[in-house]
Amino acid sequence: MPRYFTEEHEWIDVEGDxxxxxxxxxxQEQLGDIVFVEVPEKGTELDKGAEAAVVxxxxxxxxxxxxxxxxxxxxxxxxxxxxxxxxxxxEEDGWFFKLTVSDAxxxxxxxxxxxxxxxxxxxx
Amino acid sequence: xxDSELAETETATLPLDQWHREQGARMVPFAGYRMPIQYEGIxxxxxxxxxxxxxxxxxxxxxxxxxxxxxxxxxxxxxxxxIATLPVGQMRYxxxxxxxxxxxxxxxxxxxxxxxxxxxxxxxxxxxxxHLREHLDDDITLTHYDDFALLxxxxxxxxxxxxxxxxxxxxxxxxxxxxxxxxxxxxxxSRAGYTGEDGFEIAVHEKHVRELADAxxxxxxxxxxxxxxRDSLRLEAxxxxxxxxxxxxxxxxxxxxxxxxxxxxxxxxxxxxxPASMVRLEQGGTASRRVGLALEGRLPAREGAQxxxxxALVGTVTSGGFSPTLDHPVAMAMVETEYAQTGTELHIEVxxxxxxxxxxxxxxxxxxxxxxxx
Numbered sequence: 001m002p003r004y005f006t007e008e009h010e011w012i013d014v015e016g017d018x019x020x021x022x023x024x025x026x027x028q029e030q031l032g033d034i035v036f037v038e039v040p041e042k043g044t045e046l047d048k049g050a051e052a053a054v055v056x057x058x059x060x061x062x063x064x065x066x067x068x069x070x071x072x073x074x075x076x077x078x079x080x081x082x083x084x085x086x087x088x089x090x091e092e093d094g095w096f097f098k099l100t101v102s103d104a105x106x107x108x109x110x111x112x113x114x115x116x117x118x119x120x121x122x123x124x
Numbered sequence: 125x126x127d128s129e130l131a132e133t134e135t136a137t138l139p140l141d142q143w144h145r146e147q148g149a150r151m152v153p154f155a156g157y158r159m160p161i162q163y164e165g166i167x168x169x170x171x172x173x174x175x176x177x178x179x180x181x182x183x184x185x186x187x188x189x190x191x192x193x194x195x196x197x198x199x200x201x202x203x204x205x206x207i208a209t210l211p212v213g214q215m216r217y218x219x220x221x222x223x224x225x226x227x228x229x230x231x232x233x234x235x236x237x238x239x240x241x242x243x244x245x246x247x248x249x250x251x252x253x254x255h256l257r258e259h260l261d262d263d264i265t266l267t268h269y270d271d272f273a274l275l276x277x278x279x280x281x282x283x284x285x286x287x288x289x290x291x292x293x294x295x296x297x298x299x300x301x302x303x304x305x306x307x308x309x310x311x312x313x314s315r316a317g318y319t320g321e322d323g324f325e326i327a328v329h330e331k332h333v334r335e336l337a338d339a340x341x342x343x344x345x346x347x348x349x350x351x352x353x354r355d356s357l358r359l360e361a362x363x364x365x366x367x368x369x370x371x372x373x374x375x376x377x378x379x380x381x382x383x384x385x386x387x388x389x390x391x392x393x394x395x396x397x398x399p400a401s402m403v404r405l406e407q408g409g410t411a412s413r414r415v416g417l418a419l420e421g422r423l424p425a426r427e428g429a430q431x432x433x434x435x436a437l438v439g440t441v442t443s444g445g446f447s448p449t450l451d452h453p454v455a456m457a458m459v460e461t462e463y464a465q466t467g468t469e470l471h472i473e474v475x476x477x478x479x480x481x482x483x484x485x486x487x488x489x490x491x492x493x494x495x496x497x498x
Contacts (some may be wrong), residue, residue, distance in 0.1 A: 030150075030353065033167040035446040035453075036422045038475070054475065056424050058166045058446050059352050084421065 004107055005116035006067045013092055014107065015022040016074065023055070023064060026120050027089050031057040037083045039075030039097050046070060046099065048106050053096050055086065068106040070099035138183045139273045139330035143337055147348050155184045155246035155497040169353035170448045173319055174489075177279035178349035179340050182318075185247025187269040187327060189239040190260065198260045199240055204376070204395050205233065206386040208432055212237045215299040215314060219376060219384050219396030220255060225404065226372035227379065228255060231362070232316065234301050239267075240311070243274070243325070245366045253480060259396070273333035278323030278357075280492065281345040286313075289339050293324060298493040307335055315361035318354065320491045321360025360447050362416060362486030364498040368427055369414060369442040369456050377404040378458065380414045380486070412439060416488055417455045417472065417481040423447070424453040425479060431457050432471045432478065438463045441472060447488060454488045455481065 004012045011029035013020040036056035046066035053064040075097045086094040135153045149160035166418030196208045205218040220228035234241040287294040301314035309332045317323040363407040431439035447454045471478040
């Protein structure tokens with residue numbers, strides 16, 4: 001299953017026409033202690049770049065933008081009770097939402113893991 | 125997510141810049157300086173301060189001194205405090221006011237014996253200097269100690285830690301200050317801070333600050349803490365932050381800082397903003413008040429969020445966040461006076477949701493100052 005990354009520090013796992021989206025370990029490290037996560041509701045139609053979720057850390061609120069267009073099939077309900085999963089397991093249990101991909105061509109141009117790693121090293 | 129808040133800009137560096145990086149700090153631009161926002165994490169640093177002792181670098185703050193034969197009289201033209209009777213070694217919280225009684229800055233003034241030392245907010249210091257120079261008599265000397273660092277050691281173990289390095293400091297009580305020595309060099313130590321905990325602020329020459337920081341950090345009771353924890357700590361302590369809870373549009377009475385309008389000067393006056401302040405204090409009251417709001421759940425309300433009573437907009441959040449100590453969000457807001465009573469049930473709007481918020485007394489977390497006689 002290919003995993004893609006964005007310059008906004010989101011990861012996207014794609015399986016068929018379904019995609020799972022979360023924020024990267026680098027992103028959670030930058031945000032610090034997360035106290036609240038708001039994920040989109042099932043059925044929400046998201047355009048690429050639309051505000052999809054909100055992460056509240058002790059420090060500030062940050063928007064998470066949808067890296068691709070699609071229709072939300074499920075938000076991660078576990079984050080309501082345990083927002084700290086985004087800190088402890090950002091790239092597995094701390095996923096944000098899943099959507100049905102409406103235009104697979106939008107995945108072109110996103111980074112793979114190596115490219116993202118190089119990108120992050122350039123930021124520090 | 126955007127990287128704008130992480131963007132690097134051209135800013136000055138602190139004397140301890142390299143030290144912070146060695147301690148693993150993430151540096152951000154603040155008040156014109158690259159400053160440590162956090163080391164291991166805001167909540168960990170916050171909790172450490174409440175339970176042990178944390179070292180904060182607040183060298184961005186303006187360290188000024190006013191001296192001259194008529195220094196006290198001259199300062200009383202600008203500060204609503206009783207400066208002439210302030211004993212040597214004692215400190216007062218005070219304000220610079222506009223003619224209309226708006227708050228230009230909040231500060232601490234100390235009678236050092238030879239001068240009146242002022243510690244002002246970093247982001248305001250250049251404007252404060254201009255304001256002071258414009259209004260103080262030409263015979264008054266205004267000195268900016270821009271070659272001095274300022275460290276804050278805060279927390280219940282701060283006194284024991286600092287006493288080992290700087291004997292005698294534990295004898296100071298809250299809002300008292302004095303000259304001490306460390307490694308042969310002078311330190312000006314004040315028992316004060318901005319966390320609600322017991323602690324000290326230490327002015328030290330930039331040439332010697334690293335030696336002091338190393339000695340403090342070598343104590344296992346001490347960890348460095350950044351601006352993030354400083355903000356969550358001061359919010360829990362109900363302490364206003366200039367530029368957010370206080371502005372030139374805010375006055376001392378609305379802000380709940382009437383104690384800074386010295387009783388002895390309420391009739392005699394003679395300071396900028398006095399008539400306007402007395403109208404609010406003694407006659408008309410104010411349209412709004414600074415209050416504490418406790419929220420349920422986990423979603424914080426941030427600065428700028430609107431406060432409602434029923435459908436009526438009655439105020440605005442001026443500072444807000446998640447309280448690590450209380451494990452729920454808290455906020456300070458300016459609300460219409462009618463809704464400022466403790467126990468009033470209000471709502472704060474966050475992204476279209478109305479969150480229940482109850483007016484509670486400040487501070488949210490009790491102060492632990494070591495006062496004289498206690």
